[in-house]
Amino acid sequence: MANLKSRFNLRDFGANLWEGWNRQTRVTFTLVLIGLVALLPFAASWGPTSFLNTPITSFENVLVYPVGMFVLMALGLNIVVGKSGLLDLGYVAFFAIGAYTQAIMSTTLGWNTWEVLPFGIAFAMVAGVMLGLPALRLRGDYLAIITLGFGEIIRIVALNLKITKGPDGIPGIPNPPAILGLDFSLENPSHYFWLVLGMILLVIWMIRRFTIRRPGRAWEAIRQDEDVASLMGVNTLIYKLWSFVIGGAVGGAAGVLYASKTMVISPDMFKFEVSILILGCVVFGGIGNIWGVVVGASILAYLPERIRFISDARQLVFGAVLILMMNLRPDGLLPRKKREKLTKRGSL
Amino acid sequence: MSEKVLELKQVTIKFGGVTALDSVDFHVNRGEICALIGPNGAGKTTVFNVITGVYPATSGEILFKEKSILGLKKHQVTKTGLARTFQNVRLFGEMTALDNVIVATDVHKRTGLVRALFGTPLNRREERSGSERAHELLKLVGIDHRSDQLAKNLPYGDQRRLEIARALGTEPEVLLLDEPAAGFNPAEKVELADLIKKIRDTGYTILLIEHDMSLIMGISDRVVVLDFGQKIADDLPTIVQNDPRVIEAYLGVPADAS
Ligand SMILES: Nc1ncnc2c1ncn2[C@@H]1O[C@H](COP(=O)(O)OP(=O)(O)OP(=O)(O)O)[C@@H](O)[C@H]1O
Numbered sequence: 001m002a003n004l005k006s007r008f009n010l011r012d013f014g015a016n017l018w019e020g021w022n023r024q025t026r027v028t029f030t031l032v033l034i035g036l037v038a039l040l041p042f043a044a045s046w047g048p049t050s051f052l053n054t055p056i057t058s059f060e061n062v063l064v065y066p067v068g069m070f071v072l073m074a075l076g077l078n079i080v081v082g083k084s085g086l087l088d089l090g091y092v093a094f095f096a097i098g099a100y101t102q103a104i105m106s107t108t109l110g111w112n113t114w115e116v117l118p119f120g121i122a123f124a125m126v127a128g129v130m131l132g133l134p135a136l137r138l139r140g141d142y143l144a145i146i147t148l149g150f151g152e153i154i155r156i157v158a159l160n161l162k163i164t165k166g167p168d169g170i171p172g173i174p175n176p177p178a179i180l181g182l183d184f185s186l187e188n189p190s191h192y193f194w195l196v197l198g199m200i201l202l203v204i205w206m207i208r209r210f211t212i213r214r215p216g217r218a219w220e221a222i223r224q225d226e227d228v229a230s231l232m233g234v235n236t237l238i239y240k241l242w243s244f245v246i247g248g249a250v251g252g253a254a255g256v257l258y259a260s261k262t263m264v265i266s267p268d269m270f271k272f273e274v275s276i277l278i279l280g281c282v283v284f285g286g287i288g289n290i291w292g293v294v295v296g297a298s299i300l301a302y303l304p305e306r307i308r309f310i311s312d313a314r315q316l317v318f319g320a321v322l323i324l325m326m327n328l329r330p331d332g333l334l335p336r337k338k339r340e341k342l343t344k345r346g347s348l
Numbered sequence: 349m350s351e352k353v354l355e356l357k358q359v360t361i362k363f364g365g366v367t368a369l370d371s372v373d374f375h376v377n378r379g380e381i382c383a384l385i386g387p388n389g390a391g392k393t394t395v396f397n398v399i400t401g402v403y404p405a406t407s408g409e410i411l412f413k414e415k416s417i418l419g420l421k422k423h424q425v426t427k428t429g430l431a432r433t434f435q436n437v438r439l440f441g442e443m444t445a446l447d448n449v450i451v452a453t454d455v456h457k458r459t460g461l462v463r464a465l466f467g468t469p470l471n472r473r474e475e476r477s478g479s480e481r482a483h484e485l486l487k488l489v490g491i492d493h494r495s496d497q498l499a500k501n502l503p504y505g506d507q508r509r510l511e512i513a514r515a516l517g518t519e520p521e522v523l524l525l526d527e528p529a530a531g532f533n534p535a536e537k538v539e540l541a542d543l544i545k546k547i548r549d550t551g552y553t554i555l556l557i558e559h560d561m562s563l564i565m566g567i568s569d570r571v572v573v574l575d576f577g578q579k580i581a582d583d584l585p586t587i588v589q590n591d592p593r594v595i596e597a598y599l600g601v602p603a604d605a606s
Pocket residue numbers: 363366367368386387388389390391392393394395435
């Protein structure tokens with residue numbers, strides 16, 4: 001088994017291929033890849049790829065939610081869990097904060113999605129600081145439990161406040177106004193997909209920047225040995241807090257968008273299961289590896305929709321896939337790349 | 349006149365009932381190699397831990413360049429100019445040798461997360477100089493050819509050297525080495541002794557914990573001896589070597605009884 005693994009490794013294969021290309025080839029490849037992904041909404045109606053089509057829910061909508069949203073949130077959670085190694089079991093809280101910010105501000109103040117977006121992100125970040133400052137002094141299991149509690153608290157608060165309209169939730173959230181030639185009416189789910197895709201690309205760009213520079217090194221050091229990291233001068237609390245806050249910001253942004261797409265939100269959309277599912281996406285794909293997380297989240301979000309026609313057996317198949325996966329590839333589909341090559345760029 | 353760069357005053361630290369350090373008083377002069385020796389469990393590593401802020405002292409005072417560093421956080425102590433290695437190698441195993449050192453060089457950088465995101469000119473310059481400095485240090489300890497390997501895959505001896513390079517990456521004034529030659533054969537020990545001297549001659553002050561007497565006699569300017577958490581000698585190597593109390597501590601019998 002171990003032998004088999006060392007013979008072929010998709011991640012290393014990909015990395016080596018990339019390594020061997022010059023700048024121009026890389027740019028071309030990236031653009032083509034992005035272009036192909038952007039064409040995904042048409043896949044269901046094009047003969048050769050029509051097998052991708054989902055029954056019951058429309059394929060284009062599935063691409064936005066859950067697929068796109070899950071990829072976005074999994075990338076955000078990966079900054080916390082994968083990069084700095086902090087187990088966050090309440091990630092859905094940030095998503096909820098973003099969603100409620102959009103719901104409340106748009107229905108009461110009449111602001112549009114783009115005006116609310118910075119606030120949704122900012123509130124999620126503030127929540128990250130408020131949770132992080134006390135919680136990040138704890139480690140491991142204790143941190144996991146506190147974050148779990150935090151996720152539940154946010155939901156329960158939403159369930160009980162007047163401004164969030166309790167269990168009924170908030171209806172009548174407006175769609176985003178048109179921007180950059182994209183028109184966000186409900187007949188155009190593909191436009192939402194392109195928007196989410198843009199946000200995903202932005203987050204990936206951000207993570208890649210961090211990873212090869214000081215923050216990435218600090219997180220990596222913290223993940224491997226927090227005490228030694230601080231003895232080598234890393235301000236561990238600040239960097240852990242940053243990972244929390246940035247992860248929260250991504251969750252908040254996803255929430256704002258989600259609320260303006262579904263137009264109605266209620267507390268039961270932000271249950272503990274969502275946190276676990278997102279965490280599942282991260283683990284399934286390969287903790288710490290951006291591409292692993294993207295692929296993992298896409299599969300885990302898409303699969304249940306694709307097999308919806310078998311109704312009840314659906315969850316069973318889903319569970320079986322997870323178990324199979326954990327046995328065959330315990331580190332995820334595309335495990336974390338060790339930092340062997342990353343320094344090359346810094347060492348110019 | 350020699351300047352006291354690091355000074356412990358009446359430092360006591362208790363772990364429950366165990367007094368690991370009992371009113372320990374000693375200092376390190378700038379530019380010297382000061383050895384800290386003593387039998388197993390004497391409290392040597394505890395001295396490092398209390399200096400670097402791992403444990404708070406129960407009482408006493410620690411001065412670094414005449415300022416108290418007691419109560420500072422671990423990363424703050426490092427930033428003031430003290431860095432250490434570990435008795436049991438504790439590298440960031442999944443990072444390259446080079447990255448292990450760059451993490452340390454990050455201490456004095458001015459750009460953090462935000463400027464890293466936007467890649468400001470200062471950030472780029474700092475990233476480049478950090479990596480250049482790391483290569484220099486790997487060269488200094490003689491393992492630059494390993495810079496792209498994961499730390500956990502280095503041979504044991506190189507891991508010890510990498511620990512030294514990493515500590516130097518924080519640009520310390522005083523370097524604390526905890527048994528850097530543990531597990532080395534005699535030839536390797538000689539090489540290491542040369543390296544330590546070379547590092548001192550580059551302008552660092554060194555506090556060295558070591559068990560090997562010949563290594564200590566060869567390179568140290570002064571020797572401090574601990575036994576059961578108390579300082580029992582503090583003098584030139586040749587004098588300490590013949591101190592009856594030191595011989596007793598090491599052999600467990602009074603010197604004149606043998
Ligand atoms: N965190 C701790 N909790 C309780 N006791 C401790 C702790 N750290 C050290 N001690 C005790 O303090 C004493 C000194 O330990 P220390 O590790 O400093 O010895 P040392 O001189 O470095 O020995 P060695 O040569 O074996 O490394 C020992 O009795 C040890 O058991």
